[in-house]
Amino acid sequence: MTTPSRNFFLQTFLALPLLLLALVSSAFAQSDPLPSWKDGAVKSAITDFVAKVTKDGGADFVKPQERIAVFDNDGTLWSEQPMYFQLAFALDRIKAMAPQHPEWKDTEPFKSVLAGDIKGLAASGEKGLMELMAVSHSGMTTDEYAAIVADWLKTARHPRFDRPYDELVYQPQLELLGYLRANGFKTFIVSGGGVEFMRGFAEKAYGIPPEQVIGSAGVTKFELRDGKPVLVKEPKVEFIDDGPGKPSGINNFIGRRPILAFGNSDGDQQMLEWTAAGDGARFIGIVHHTDADREWAYDRQSHIGKLDKALDEGTAKGWTIVDMKSDWLTIYPPAK
Amino acid sequence: MTTPSRNFFLQTFLALPLLLLALVSSAFAQSDPLPSWKDGAVKSAITDFVAKVTKDGGADFVKPQERIAVFDNDGTLWSEQPMYFQLAFALDRIKAMAPQHPEWKDTEPFKSVLAGDIKGLAASGEKGLMELMAVSHSGMTTDEYAAIVADWLKTARHPRFDRPYDELVYQPQLELLGYLRANGFKTFIVSGGGVEFMRGFAEKAYGIPPEQVIGSAGVTKFELRDGKPVLVKEPKVEFIDDGPGKPSGINNFIGRRPILAFGNSDGDQQMLEWTAAGDGARFIGIVHHTDADREWAYDRQSHIGKLDKALDEGTAKGWTIVDMKSDWLTIYPPAK
Numbered sequence: 001m002t003t004p005s006r007n008f009f010l011q012t013f014l015a016l017p018l019l020l021l022a023l024v025s026s027a028f029a030q031s032d033p034l035p036s037w038k039d040g041a042v043k044s045a046i047t048d049f050v051a052k053v054t055k056d057g058g059a060d061f062v063k064p065q066e067r068i069a070v071f072d073n074d075g076t077l078w079s080e081q082p083m084y085f086q087l088a089f090a091l092d093r094i095k096a097m098a099p100q101h102p103e104w105k106d107t108e109p110f111k112s113v114l115a116g117d118i119k120g121l122a123a124s125g126e127k128g129l130m131e132l133m134a135v136s137h138s139g140m141t142t143d144e145y146a147a148i149v150a151d152w153l154k155t156a157r158h159p160r161f162d163r164p165y166d167e168l169v170y171q172p173q174l175e176l177l178g179y180l181r182a183n184g185f186k187t188f189i190v191s192g193g194g195v196e197f198m199r200g201f202a203e204k205a206y207g208i209p210p211e212q213v214i215g216s217a218g219v220t221k222f223e224l225r226d227g228k229p230v231l232v233k234e235p236k237v238e239f240i241d242d243g244p245g246k247p248s249g250i251n252n253f254i255g256r257r258p259i260l261a262f263g264n265s266d267g268d269q270q271m272l273e274w275t276a277a278g279d280g281a282r283f284i285g286i287v288h289h290t291d292a293d294r295e296w297a298y299d300r301q302s303h304i305g306k307l308d309k310a311l312d313e314g315t316a317k318g319w320t321i322v323d324m325k326s327d328w329l330t331i332y333p334p335a336k
Numbered sequence: 337m338t339t340p341s342r343n344f345f346l347q348t349f350l351a352l353p354l355l356l357l358a359l360v361s362s363a364f365a366q367s368d369p370l371p372s373w374k375d376g377a378v379k380s381a382i383t384d385f386v387a388k389v390t391k392d393g394g395a396d397f398v399k400p401q402e403r404i405a406v407f408d409n410d411g412t413l414w415s416e417q418p419m420y421f422q423l424a425f426a427l428d429r430i431k432a433m434a435p436q437h438p439e440w441k442d443t444e445p446f447k448s449v450l451a452g453d454i455k456g457l458a459a460s461g462e463k464g465l466m467e468l469m470a471v472s473h474s475g476m477t478t479d480e481y482a483a484i485v486a487d488w489l490k491t492a493r494h495p496r497f498d499r500p501y502d503e504l505v506y507q508p509q510l511e512l513l514g515y516l517r518a519n520g521f522k523t524f525i526v527s528g529g530g531v532e533f534m535r536g537f538a539e540k541a542y543g544i545p546p547e548q549v550i551g552s553a554g555v556t557k558f559e560l561r562d563g564k565p566v567l568v569k570e571p572k573v574e575f576i577d578d579g580p581g582k583p584s585g586i587n588n589f590i591g592r593r594p595i596l597a598f599g600n601s602d603g604d605q606q607m608l609e610w611t612a613a614g615d616g617a618r619f620i621g622i623v624h625h626t627d628a629d630r631e632w633a634y635d636r637q638s639h640i641g642k643l644d645k646a647l648d649e650g651t652a653k654g655w656t657i658v659d660m661k662s663d664w665l666t667i668y669p670p671a672k
Contacts, residue, residue, distance in 0.1 A: 065545055142587055186547070199591045209401055210591030211522070211548075217588050222580035222606050229609045231587050238588070239574070244558035251478055251567050252553050252574070253589060255535045255546030270558050273565045 033179040036172040036330040043327070045320045046176065049283040053259065054183050060281040064184035068258040070250060070271065071173070073191035073198060073215075075264040075305040076287050077206060078169040079158075081296045084304065085165045086197050087129075089152050093136035110135075134235035137194060141230040142220060149200035163335060166201040170287075171330045173262075177206055180260070188212045188258075190250055192242035192267055196233075214253045216241045246271035264289065269310040272319065284319040286310060291325040369515040372508040372666040379663070381656045382512065385619040389595060390519050396617040400520035404594040406586060406607065407509070409527035409534060409551075411600040411641040412623050413542060414505040415494075417632040420640065421501045422533050423465075425488050429472035470554075470571035473530060477566040478556060485536035499671055502537040506623075507666045509598075513542055516596070524548045524594075526586055528578035528603055532569075550589045552577045582607035600625065605646040608655065620655040622646060627661040 037043040053062040074080040094104075094113045104110035109128035112120030121128065140148070153166050161168060177187050187208055189198060195215035202208045219236040222229060241249040247270050250258065261268075261275035264287040272284050288307065289298050299307040314321055322328070373379040388396040389403065410416040430440070430449045440446035445464030448456030457464065476484070489502050497504060513523050523544055525534060531551035538544045553574045556567040577585040583606050586594065597604075597611035600623040608620050624643065625634050636644040650657055658664070 068547075188547075195588065195591070211404075211589065213591060220584045220587055222583050222610070224609075229583065229606065229613050231583055231610075247558050247565065247567055248556045251556055252531065253547065255531070255549060270565065273560075274558070274567075277565050 033182070034172065034175045036175055036328060038327050038329050040327065042320055042322055046179075046283065046285075049260070049281060050180070050183050053281050062259055062280065065186075066256060066259065067180075067183070067185040068188065068254060068256050069180050069185045069260040070188045070190040070254075070258040070262070070275065071177070072263040072265070072268045072271070073189050073193050075289065076170075076262055076268070077173050077189070078166070079295060080305050081298070082159070082304075084193070085158075085168075086193050087133075088156065088158075088165070089149070089197065090132050090136040092152060092156060093148070094132060097136070137197075137218060138233045138235040141232055142196065143230070145196060145233055146200065149197055153201055161332075163332075166205045167335060168332055169205050170328070171333045172328045174206065174333065176262075177208070181207070185260070186212065188214060188254060190214045190241065190246055190261075190271060192216055192240070192245075194218075195241075214241060214249050216245075242267045244270045247274035250274065259283070261285070262287070263310065265305040265307050266310045267305075269313065272310065272314070276317070276319070284314065284317075285322060286314045286319060287322045288324060290323050291328075291331070293325075294331045295324060297325075369518070370508065370511045372511055372664060374663050374665050376663065378656055378658055382515075382619065382621075385596070385617060386515070386519050389617050398595055398616065401522075402592060402595065403516075403519070403521040404524065404590060404592050405516050405521045405596040406524045406526040406590075406594045406598070406611065407513070408599040408601070408604045408607070409525050409529050411625065412506075412598055412604070413509050413525070414502070415631060416641050417634070418495070418640075420529070421494075421504075422529050423469075424492065424501070425485070425533065426468050426472040428488060428492060429484070430468060433472070473533075474554060474569045474571040477568055478532065479566070481532060481569055482536060485533055489537055497668075499668075502541045503671060504668055505541050506664070507669045508664045510542065510669065512598075513544070517543070521596070522548065524550060524590060526550045526577065526582055526597075526607060528552055528576070528581075530554075531577075550577060550585050552581075578603045580606045583610035586610065595619070597621070598623070599646065601641040601643050602646045603641075605649065608646065608650070612653070612655070620650065620653075621658060622650045622655060623658045624660060626659050627664075627667070629661075630667045631660060633661075 034043060034046065037046070052058060052060040053067065055061055071077055074084055078085070091113055094110060098104055098114055101110070104114060109121055109124035109132055112124065113132065137145070153164060156165060157163060158165055158168055180187055189202060189208055189212065191198060191214070193215050195213055195217050198213050198215050199210045202213045203210065217238045219234045219238045220231040221234055223232055239245065239249065246268065250271065257278040258275045259278065259281065260283040261272050262285040263272055272286070276282050276284050286307070288311070289296050289305065291297060298305065299311060311321070370379060370382065373382070388394060389398040391397055407413055410420055414421070427449055430446060434440055434450055437446070440450060445457055445460035445468055448460065449468065473481070489500060492501060493499060494501055494504055516523055525538060525544055525548065527534060527550070529551050531549055531553050534549050534551050535546045538549045539546065555570045555572040555574045557570055559566055559568055575581065575585065582604065586607065593614040594611045595614065595617065596619040597608050598621040599608055608622070612618050612620050622643070624647070625632050625641065627633060634641065635647060636642065647657070
């Protein structure tokens, strides 16, 4: 063999694995990580942001440990109509507990709940609702509560879609969460919902582990029962993770300012502002519920997930407003 | 060439990388991940536990996402004598703020602090201490507070060792934290100390990111200042992460029961009990301060880090009691 010929074989042999690798990488690069997001300005805003903050040596590069992404839950990661899913859980609990409470037949707000009288329930106002939440979410140990939530998620069905509540999560957001994590982000829920309620499904539904779920919390009391320690849920609020409480919750639980925040209502406004106010590149997203056919259409006048001031601020400041009807090709994942 | 000979060469060629790998692995396996822990029962208890819960298919195997390890901070990860380091910070802050508060010269507990009168300070009791903590830890934004802590850590020196406070961390525990993380554990601080104070050094000193630091917290208030959102630290306690508060804090922040917990005082007792009460293998450790020469010796009679009931319970239940004097070959890392 001549020397050139030997080199040719050698080079081909050495280059082959690299060539294969390049082909495979290119195939992966071409596969769309966000197939349920329609191509357009909104989708590009997401992918441009992620490209920018992950480009090593780029002006907007953010170290992986600082890639904190926070998502509201109700109306941002799953639906919240015709009532917050946690309220549906609370009403089911009241019905299940009623046989042990004969006095509820004559006492509001329980009477209305048991009679299925939504108007009567509404008349009991915020005080009545808080009482329902307290009664249905306290008096048991944290382990017992977790078992009750797990059982409810298995058996309860959403009235409109006749599906388990934890299947009514948004497919585009599942893709976004996965895409962010694949790019080194740590994804958190920051929601007004009960932290222990959300942990009942967050890991399975979203791939978000319990320690990355931040929410409203009740006081728990440490007790020894037959020498075994338990935490008993008390009917006292410890922290409300809503509105201005969200930046406080982020500060207390995460201790770093997020670089990406997603919400859908005025209750998220301060979290979005807090995230936007940091130095460097930021992504601020709002889910605008515009799809009465596939989900619901509501904003400024809604009692649930009211989106008014945050919509004005987001529009004025160039935040990314997701028009559910046109930006999302799919709403929910297929039934299991 | 005969066929056997060709096979011999081929086999040798193919086996070489495996052989090298085996040699390298073996070298790594022989390198001690805990060189500052003296060989013996305590060290074996740690390595046996980690081997057990990480052995795929073993009876005690724990999935990586459930390998939660919690550590108290003061007296468990760093020293706490002659006073909690955060109290030293608070006293320094009072002195720095004094020129703006001429009235403090005649008002307790400030008068005693400014006069360096520890007895007078002690006489002001818990109420006086709480006032010092409130004044030194509130009234500024969270960003301003973080800058003050960072500055203090850079300039303040421990009176006995003349070293920055964040160098008085325990070398054996640094090794343990790293060893646990190398084995898929997620390491958390669960301490009575202020969460924002600890975040000033936890990542650099221990490799524990802010979102894995749980501590006592004050209320923060969201405000817009010149259109820019800030969180202002208020002189109000939100949560005390001590004693029975520790299991509540773990439940609220982590939402999973740890499989390993390390403390050093009666303030950790409920956290240790809570961890021990879970199903499956558990490791419960207590640092017993027995080394007056290299650190301090104190337990049942100490005002700081009192270890009495937890020592009895730990001894009775076979928890791992670390005798600092005999189990730790080194106390602090070398000066930087």
